[in-house]
Amino acid sequence: MFSSLDHDSIMILVAIPCLLLLYFAIKTLKERLFPNPHLPPGSLGWPLVGETLQFLPINLPPEIFVNYRMKKYDSPVFKTSLFGETVAVFVGPAGNKFLFSNENKLVNVWWPTSVKKLMKLSLANVVGDEAKRLRKILMTSVDRDALKSYIDRMDLVAQNHIRTRWEGKQQVKVHPTANLYTFELSCRLFASIDDPIHISKLAHHFDIFLKGVIHFPIYIPGTTFYRASKSGDALKEEIRLVARQRRAALDKKMESHRKDLLSHLLVTADESGKLLSESEIVDNMLMLLFVSHETTTSAMTCVIKYLAEMPEVYEMVLREQLDIAKSKEAGELLKWEDIQKMKYSWRVVSEVLRMIPPISGTFRQAIVDFTYAGYTIPKGWKLYWSPNTTTKDPAHFPNAEDFDPSRYEGAGPAPYTHVPFGGGPRMCLGYEYVRPKILVFLHNIVKRFKWDLLIPDEKVPYNPLPAPSHGLPIRIRPHQSSA
Template identity: 55%
Template sequence: MIQVLTAILLFIFSYALWVVYNNYLSTTKLANLPPGSYGWPFIGESLALLRAGWDGEPERFFQERIKKHGNPLVFKTSIFGDRMAVFYGPAGNKFLFGNENKLVAAWWPTSVRKIFGKCLVTIRGDEAKWMRKMLLSYLGPDAFASHYAATMDVVTRSHIETHWRGKEEVNVYQTVRLYAFELACRLFLSLEDPNHIATLGSLFDVFLKGVIALPIDFPGTPFYCSKKAAASIRTELMTLIKERRVALEEGKASSSQDLLSHLLTSSDENGRYLTEWEIANNILLLLFAGHDTSTCSITLIMKRLGEHPNVYDKVLNEQLEISKNKEAGEMLKWEDIQKMKYTWNVVSEVMRLNPPIPGSFREALVDFEYAGYTIPKGWKLYWSATSTHKDEGNFDDVTKFDPSRFEDSGPTPYTYVPFGGGPRMCLGKEFSRLEVLVFIHNIVTNLKWDLLIPDEKIVYDQMPIPEKGLPVRLHYRQV
């Protein structure tokens, strides 16, 4: 009884402080804040944002508030315990992307910063530039133009033979997760032991559920479980890092073998190397990025191809044309990937309708003015890909699936932002592009499928996922 009364009194006291602080803001020099509401104490408007995602309409949260407050270019809210200014539409995207490290800097919620530790997404300034440059030398287009397409093709063919061929039905999301994680483990760590990959994969399943969550560090909460799983993954990674360091010193591994070797042997202009802990954190980050975003994209592409047989046929014809010009058993090359123009238009339209990363955060480095309002230093900022992509002012008939939008010059700048933009544009863009196209090439030239739940709902639990994982019935092509 005493504990209940204590909790009630704490809530009342906190609420009173919340009201006093809001009144204070309204009477200070920062009174010219954007329109909006902070919602409830502590949780703010987080539940409304999450509910819109669970309903499969994440854009609704933003569109309702823009309409309610007279269509401003920015509005204020409180999400995940932080006061935020939400920048709406292409103008907001352009402003945030163009002022990185000037007026704004990258920021992520407490849960992300605590779980990932010091890595590319949680650092800023010159250190972030160096780390990004080092990772880009492995993940950029020049690197993929060499042997990565063939390696991805080998892994993809093996995956389809093992997990698809001979099956009447599969759950696409669950099956593609195995593929994406195996591919990332192989390319980043040269890890091929299926038991080791399965162990890491089971930890990732727990880890992913609390990456973006209220940072309640109490047993049983998603954040607590995610943090523990991340610690276990790091332990595994540290063992691999130490083993690889020995192998490099003994000449049993090369500096160009994979991302792990690359990070162990690369330094900045002053001769500084990443610590083993920093390497583990960055590999954890890239395993996360390569694991979930690609899984969501591939699953939703298969959903759209199943819904639109005419689009499937066009993709198939493009891929068969590429296969026709190759020797039997010959692997895909970078030049083949460049020929998949229509297929990439399809992928782009899927990401327009359901961007794998719904949006991202920044932090105001100084007080600044935007659209006639004051944005205070220290405030968190947010831009939304989902609301930009679903705005009738940016795209005609926004809910229609139409890959032709991406022909010729494509959408107007800053209206299509699935990978973000500016200095913080998604580091794994080329990796994701190659992975998705190699998979689509192999799946359509081997299989056709029927959707077992034709109108399956897409829900956003951090990322867009078909509610039941997209179960399909398979039909095999004659090879």
């Protein structure tokens, strides 16, 4: 039976069951000798994998995992085991507030091992003073002043995208098309990469990379993580080459300081005068591509879906966007002031983000022992929060299953109940960037087309981010006179 196996393979086959038995024995003995009644209720599931397989189901809504356990344990916090780590899951606005308000005091950021390995020197993996230093540099590239200079280029890319991907067609598959648009826009704004062939090459690697970012970090040929790692290396090498060419050009004053993220990272020093290393620049460029891409694609796709389902909402968005279009001269591009006028459109987007949050949640880790809701959270435990614990709760959103943009009029939802981009010092770095990115796209689509869903009951599962099962195919009809 073992004739075809080498010695190492046989040793591995023997060692695995032995290690599992040892794990069970130690775990059982520890629980009997050192019971801790103050830990949150919950289950750690199977050895090694815990409840990870239930946490990452294919084609099921992410709230099933959390909401089922919220009801089962009837507790504001419960424990589980994910990605080989013991995890406390915080639920409701009180849990959100606690985690967001205690960053760098009781908790700090944590990502699964797969993320740490793929983006080692990015903001996703640093904590404390180093995180503050890096975040300050990155934030100035996506702050309001920087964004104001991006709006006209966003408009140009959106117009070109619509000419090549939408106009002259009767049907469009929205999710993959929006995916191409968001990636092209990021390439142009982040690194001034304009060549379609270069962008296509990067997009191929990026799609493979995304599939393995949140995954079991098994580095064996043929696994999802292995493929993601290889594509991540290819992306980093491409970014590194562009960065070196840009640095050489800047040093020789062969070109002016471009208004993009890459040039900003190359020339911006911290308070001590230290510039980012090449590896820091590369890993953070890749991280920003990751955090700004799929969430935006998902949000744009879901906005298109809801506008098809809500004709009265579509008409109000159309009216607002046509008013803006009519105020412009022929050929005049959108400006920051135009984005500020899209108030109703942004309320619609906000409601879409409540109905289908762009992320299922993120992680922190306990840096000290602390107590929450009467339960002890030991140092080293990982912590998880999810926007899904509040967005469909009628206690916070009356008639929660109804689509209602008026929820965001005036003061809007109560604090910590609508947090699609997180909160506190670790709030999504690209939040301000995502808003005009979506609104510019929406402006250009709505003023040109009306559309119908070809699959009216198409599901939108998370895997790991929300995406329609069939890509959201739609039938489009140009307006009689597009602006």
